Amino acid sequence: MRLFVALYPPPDVVRHIGAYVDGLRIGRATADGVNVRLANADNLHVTLAFLGDVDEGRLPDVRAALDRAAPGWREPSRRRGARRPDRSDRWRHPPEPVPESDLAVGPVPAGGVAAVAGGPVARLRLAGGGRFGRGRFTVLWAGLDGDVDALYLVSGAVRSELRRSRLPYDRRLLRPHLTLARPGEWLPRAAVDADLADLAGYVGPWWPLAEMVLVASHLGPRPTYDRLGSWPL
Structure with a gap:
């Protein structure tokens, strides 16, 4: 099984970026029948x-690792060890004041974290974008803004638990983006x-950063994805 752990934006966010992409050259090319692999x-x-590839027999171990990581990412000790790129790079959109009308649940105080029942909720938004590769390897992506540090903490907790269970994972630094x-x-x-x-x-x-999802991907001309389970964050 080819597995990864992901964060899925809610439908209104997907519709918003989708409408924007439709107006870009990649969107218009798709409408004209050009295969830009949108x-x-x-x-x-x-x-x-x-x-990556994980033996199906180890799926219970993967689930158990995520059971531990889902609540564990909030532990204060994890903040000291979170690895992240230099934030002077282009991965984050310049911060702006957060209009209260833009929030799904209540106002966001200084720092961008809204206090709600059950604990603080990290807030994110898609903002900016960039490119990986050149020529036939070109990939266009949208960046993320807001409480991006929370993504590094969640990713770090997941990787720690995978390592504890002797499960494979890509050890490269997290670069939060949406292809x-x-x-x-x-x-x-x-x-x-x-x-x-x-x-x-x-x-x-x-x-809001609400849940993480375990996904099995199937490669091919039209890749497919099966969501195997979700964990509240």
């Missing part, structure tokens, strides 16, 4: 940990650059 709206996600398209060489470079410039100004609605 991500399916149902599959839009942020990967927190990639396990939008893999245009490769189907679009001229100028069109890709223009989409990148437009993505830099994108800001989506706020949403």
